[in-house]
Amino acid sequence: MPTRSIDIRNELEGVITKVGFKSGGIVEQGDILVQLDISNELAQLEAIEAEIQIANLDVNRFGELLKSRASSKDQYDRAKAQLAVAEAREKELRATIAKKTLKAPFSGKAGLHRLEVGSFLPASTVITRVNGLANEVWIDFQVPQEYAYLSEGTQVTVTSASQLSGEASVIALAQEISTTSRNMMVRAELRFDEETQNKQVHFKPGSLVSIDIPIEQVESVIILPTLAIRYDAFGTYVYTLNKDDSGSYRATRKPIETITQESNQTVVKSGLSYGDLIATMGSYKLREGMLVNIAENTSLNAARVSQ
The missing domain is CATH 2.40.420.20 (conserved putative lor/sdh protein from methanococcus maripaludis s2 fold)
Incomplete structure (x- = not known):
C-alpha cells in the first residue's frame, strides 16, 4: 500500500461544472479535481459583501456620532451586530463554496473515474482515489504468534508476483494478537532508490506479494x-x-x-x-x-x- 492514500469524497451534492484531472493522471497539491455548481453561492456572496460594506459604514458613522453624543450606544451596538451577522454569513458561504470545490490534498496519482460535466453528483460519492508519489510503499502482512519476537527495524524480503525481490524494514507492529487467527499484523516499508526505481511498478497497491522473515533458529517441521x-x-x-x-x-x-x-x-x-x-x-x-x-x-x- 502507498504511504499516502485517500478516497476523495464530496460532502455536498451538486451538478458538476468542471472535472480537472484525467483518469490515472498526476495531480498536484491544491489542484481542483471537481468543481460543483456554485453560481447561487457566488451570487449570495456578492450580495453579502455589499451588506458588509454598508454595515462597516454604519459602524464607523455611529461610532463618530457616539463620540459627539449625537447617537446612542444602542444604535452603535446594533450596527456592530448587523456587521457581525453579515460577516458570519459570508464565512458560511465561503465554506460551502470550499466544500463544493474538491481539491487534491497532496500531490499524487489519481485513479480512474467516470465523471462528466453536467452530471449530478450525490453527496458522499467517491470521486477518485489519490495515491501519494513516494519512493516507498508499505506492506501489511500477518505472522503467526510464534513470530511475535519481530521488532521495528527487522529486515524482511518482499517478493512480487513477477518474482522481483526487495529488502523491506519493519516499521510498526500491532500491539495485540488476533484472538481468532492467533496472528499478529506487521507493517514493513520497502524503499526504492534511483537504481531500483523501476521495480516499484511491480509493487502496486493491493498486489499480492510473499514475505520471507528471519527466524531465531532453524526448526524442524x-x-x-x-x-x-x-x-x-x-x-x-x-x-x-x-x-x-x-x-x-x-x-x-x-x-x-x-x-x-x-x-x-x-x-x-x-x-x-x-x-x-x-x-x-x-x-x-x-x-x-x-x-x-x-x-x-x-x-x-x-x-x-x-x-
Whole structure:
C-alpha cells in the first residue's frame, strides 16, 4: 500500500461544472479535481459583501456620532451586530463554496473515474482515489504468534508476483494478537532508490506479494496434506495408522500443533515423528482403534512422514 492514500469524497451534492484531472493522471497539491455548481453561492456572496460594506459604514458613522453624543450606544451596538451577522454569513458561504470545490490534498496519482460535466453528483460519492508519489510503499502482512519476537527495524524480503525481490524494514507492529487467527499484523516499508526505481511498478497497491522473515533458529517441521487434519472440541489431531499384533492397521488419534496452512498443505510443529503413517483421504470416517484397510494407491489415502 502507498504511504499516502485517500478516497476523495464530496460532502455536498451538486451538478458538476468542471472535472480537472484525467483518469490515472498526476495531480498536484491544491489542484481542483471537481468543481460543483456554485453560481447561487457566488451570487449570495456578492450580495453579502455589499451588506458588509454598508454595515462597516454604519459602524464607523455611529461610532463618530457616539463620540459627539449625537447617537446612542444602542444604535452603535446594533450596527456592530448587523456587521457581525453579515460577516458570519459570508464565512458560511465561503465554506460551502470550499466544500463544493474538491481539491487534491497532496500531490499524487489519481485513479480512474467516470465523471462528466453536467452530471449530478450525490453527496458522499467517491470521486477518485489519490495515491501519494513516494519512493516507498508499505506492506501489511500477518505472522503467526510464534513470530511475535519481530521488532521495528527487522529486515524482511518482499517478493512480487513477477518474482522481483526487495529488502523491506519493519516499521510498526500491532500491539495485540488476533484472538481468532492467533496472528499478529506487521507493517514493513520497502524503499526504492534511483537504481531500483523501476521495480516499484511491480509493487502496486493491493498486489499480492510473499514475505520471507528471519527466524531465531532453524526448526524442524512436518508438512501434511490439509485433508489429513481433523478438528474437534479437544483440539487439532490426525489419525496415524499402526500395526497391531496380527499385522493389521488400526487408527490411533494423535494430537498435533500446527503453525500455518498454505494452499492444500499444513505445517505441523509437533505431535508427529518421522516414519509415522498418516491417514489422509477418508480420515474423517475413522475412530480410535478402528481397523483400517489401506488401498493400493497409498499416495491418495495415507502419507508417511519422512525427512
